[in-house]
Amino acid sequence: MEQNSEQLQFRRPVYRAYLDEVGHANYKCDLNHSQNRFLSVTGVFIDLRYVESTLSPHFEAIKHTYFKPPHHPDSPVVLHRNDIKGKRYPFANLKDSSMHSDFDAHLINCLTEWDYRVVTVTVDKLAMSSRYAVPFDAYHYCMTVILERFLYFLIARGLEGDVMAEARQKHENRSLKAEYTRIYSEGTRYDSADDFRKHITSNQIKIKEKVHNIVGLQLADLIAYSCFHQHAHLQVGYPVPSAFCRRIIAELERFKYERNPQTGVIEGYGRKWFP
Numbered sequence: 001m002e003q004n005s006e007q008l009q010f011r012r013p014v015y016r017a018y019l020d021e022v023g024h025a026n027y028k029c030d031l032n033h034s035q036n037r038f039l040s041v042t043g044v045f046i047d048l049r050y051v052e053s054t055l056s057p058h059f060e061a062i063k064h065t066y067f068k069p070p071h072h073p074d075s076p077v078v079l080h081r082n083d084i085k086g087k088r089y090p091f092a093n094l095k096d097s098s099m100h101s102d103f104d105a106h107l108i109n110c111l112t113e114w115d116y117r118v119v120t121v122t123v124d125k126l127a128m129s130s131r132y133a134v135p136f137d138a139y140h141y142c143m144t145v146i147l148e149r150f151l152y153f154l155i156a157r158g159l160e161g162d163v164m165a166e167a168r169q170k171h172e173n174r175s176l177k178a179e180y181t182r183i184y185s186e187g188t189r190y191d192s193a194d195d196f197r198k199h200i201t202s203n204q205i206k207i208k209e210k211v212h213n214i215v216g217l218q219l220a221d222l223i224a225y226s227c228f229h230q231h232a233h234l235q236v237g238y239p240v241p242s243a244f245c246r247r248i249i250a251e252l253e254r255f256k257y258e259r260n261p262q263t264g265v266i267e268g269y270g271r272k273w274f275p
Contacts, residue, residue: 011201015161016051017150018044018216022228025172027141028228031126034238040122040228041142043154044220045161049116052068056215058110066103068093076213081221088154104244107222112251116219117153119258120227121145121272124236128275139172140179145272147183147200149258154199161199166217172209180205223248227271235273 023039031037046055063077067090077090087094094100123138147163154161163180166171184203187193197203210217226245232238241249257270267273 011160012120013048013162013201014159015045015150015154016048016216017141017146017161017163018046018214018220019146019163019165020044020217020220020224020225021139021142021166022170022224025125027125027129027135027136031123031129037126038122038124038232039138039142040120040224040229041139041146042217042220042224042227043119043121043146043150044223045117045119045150046216046219047115051215055114055116055219058114059215059218062106062110066093066099066106067091077153078210078213079209079218079222081225096248108210108247110221111248112255114219116256117250117258117270118227118256119146119149119222119270119272120224120231121274122228122231122235123274125179131275137175137179139168141274143176143180144188145274146178147196148188149269151191151199155260160201161201162202162206163200164208164214164216166221167207177205177207223252227252231271233271 001038019041021039021041023035023037024038025039029036059079063079067077083089084091084094087100096102121142123141125135125138128138143165150161150163165176168176181203184196184200185193208214208217210221226241226248227243228237229245230249233240240246241271253266257266257268259269
């Protein structure tokens with residue numbers, strides 16, 4: 001019997017896919033400029049029980065150890081890559097080179113030890129605009145591919161999950177919600193609506209701001225830039241990622257990226273480039 005939306009509210013997801021983007025989906029700009037050319041979305045799949053038992057306490061410990069003023073639930077420190085890199089408040093402690101080195105080493109160690117899986121999808125908007133008379137929404141494409149990979153991940157384990165994305169502009173959030181619900185109701189080119197309804201617990205995507213101190217979104221933010229930079233380097237000769245980015249990618253490629261279960265190949269499974 002098909003489940004209605006009211007029944008779906010009471011299905012508890014075991015896993016959640018957290019989405020974070022690098023770049024933007026806008027085509028009305030100079031696409032020859034590297035900052036405008038690409039949109040990359042990274043999805044991080046995490047067991048929600050693990051988030052509660054391990055990941056969240058670890059994140060809180062990192063914040064208490066490295067950042068001032070003291071992290072407090074009423075005014076939480078939210079880990080955001082750009083602010084950390086710029087050593088902006090509340091990350092000014094990282095201006096101390098010893099503290100910065102210690103934090104980097106600690107973070108790499110955590111990214112290695114934590115239990116999660118990664119999928120990165122990147123769209124070259126310049127190439128797509130030259131190939132298609134009416135290019136489709138780049139973010140929607142990335143989300144669709146990640147949803148399909150998340151579905152396969154859940155099916156292989158006989159589990160259920162849901163999806164959360166970082167908030168963008170209001171009109172973009174509305175459009176994303178509508179596209180997600182359409183996929184849930186109609187399926188995709190490769191996967192049926194029945195499969196989505198069987199393994200995805202909600203017909204609505206959750207959209208949250210990072211300021212809400214959501215650990216999964218912070219983790220996705222911490223790795224998304226490195227994932228994009230390496231992906232663009234491999235595909236179109238984008239500049240070589242920094243040494244720190246390369247350290248992150250080395251650990252993700254060893255342990256975290258989704259891959260072909262028979263061959264271990266990441267491309268096409270844990271990384272997808274379009275077109």
